[in-house]
Amino acid sequence: MAQEGTAQHTDASGTNGVIGVGARKLPAPVLALDKFMLEPEEAAALQAQHGVSLRQLMQLLVAPAALLARPPTSAFPVGAIGLGVSGRVYVGVNLEFPNLPLHHSVHAEQFLVANAAAAGERGLTRITVNAAPCGHCRQFLAELITAETMEIVYKGKCYHLDDILVDKFCPSDLIEPGTTPLLLEPQRNNVCLAEDFSATAASSVVTQEAVHAAVDAAVQSYAPYSRCPAGLALVTTSGRVYGGGVIESCAYNPTLNPLQSAYIAFAAAGEGEFSQVCGAVLVELPGSAVSHEHSTRTALATIAPGAELTVLHLQHSA
Template sequence: YKSFSEAPIVLPPALLPSPRFQELLSSPLNPILAICLPLLIPPPISQNLHFSFPISKMDRPRFVIPASEVESMAEESNLSVLQFLPSLVNSAKRLARPPISHYHVGAVGLGSSGRVFLGVNLEFPNLPLHHSVHAEQFLLTNLSINAEPHLRYLAVSSAPCGHCRQFLQEIRNAPNINLLITSEPKSESDQFQPLSSFLSHRFGPDDLLAKDVPLLLEPHHNGLTFLSETQFPSCNGFSDGYEELRYAALEAANKSHAPYSRCPSGVALMDGEGKVYKGSYTESAAYNPSLGPVQAAIVAYVTGGDGGGYDKIVAAVLVEKEGAVVKQEDTARLLLKAISPKCGLKVFHCSSA
């Protein structure tokens, strides 16, 4: 068969189990059908075919599926929503960007709203490995970007590393999140299990924070304002763009989850078409699994962009507190220089009200 963005798929009649299936294949594939098609072809045939999202400009990958569509697709596949969830993992894997390890990881989560979210791993050549974004980190950032209040179920292609099991603890009632690993033998992986069974003696927010402190995915209002509101001069014709990015980054900093260091920060990126992508710094009680604001903004770029490379990022703004004990500027410059050398970065400082 050809690329989904080029032509419809043609399969022998023997492989078509129903007239409805033939009807679906009679028109070019859309992003949702692309991730569902393996469900419509009976095994073992489906195990020998590979499916992916179309990544054309008109049909870009979708990392969020509305609840109504999730229910409809599960019903058409004669599956419950929970049975449907792990079937999306392989398609999520194909959206990963791991140029160093070439090890693709996909995570698919069901939020309390009924929406489904995708997460993938990202790696950045010519940088230390700790700049990488794990699929579970990507997933939670995707939930946060889309104001999803809670993660209920998580299906992932490989067992979460200790880093990610720890990062998941930043969600309230994290031990009750239900997890399924799709790469395990069927007898071991056909049931969701609580996260507490994967990290039984956990260390997390409960050990360091008061009960009323907002956790990840909960509303944050950090009360940050710029130290100076004076108009800054034009720079390479990007004056208006940087001004917009400046306030977008401040908004991201005000939503930052940084209760341990009290050093919230935010980043806003702009692509060549003027579209803005915001990312908030997210801390972990264990410190090292924390996710930087540039990485969070890159997640927004991957989920909200057209599937293009990072070199399309042309401008960036970082907002962080003056005199912060946890600073992002140097590592932000290092990361942006590696992925998009022509991207300009401006840094603005703020303070708590």
């Protein structure tokens, strides 16, 4: 656990560092946190141990969550705690990548939502953060199926999204309400692999497991605006696989690309060094309105130099 006024992190080069000088000083956490999801019974046990309500527990978890952040550029760690309709408690943190443009960064609220989606969560009822959500995150949260009712807690006050994003641009401005599932509703894109992986990438470090993970991520990705589902799976030197799909925003720019989503899964699993990634597989529709290949190659080469990228095509299935 970090000392008071500092936050421990692991940077993209894999070295452990301490954020403190010139950084945002964090309060000493009341309890420790070393995972990114708590089952309902785990949350209940912590409530009993500390004699607090669930709302109070979420507030207590924000500080230790921020200690898990990886902000080597801004030195501004952010932690977010979310309560799912399932009763699970989810953790989100900000991720930053040295030597990449700032738009590659992942915000804590985005991490939280992607983390919940990967666990099959079907809605968030409350989010507690240690800093006011930026406009980027407020817009991203507008995609949630529970956006209208979800509580957002920061600086000791509770808000609803309409309070902090007045006259918001929302999914219904681009898609007919009820025609497309919203974020955290079940997604089922009718796509499948268009080619035989074994024939096209037999010598790749990317495995069949990784290909299946990338395709599954694409099938479950949230792409109601571009209609271009895409998924990506990372492979580590130890053989672990982490998948993630695109999560779009009606405002476009707050969209999480597949590489960001996969890195969220990587970080949520407790992996420390981005340099541990030795390969990745991206699956997307060829010739579509949106392609992630070029930006993925650029970002991956910076974050995990030497990692091999395999790009495979999807096709629409019946």
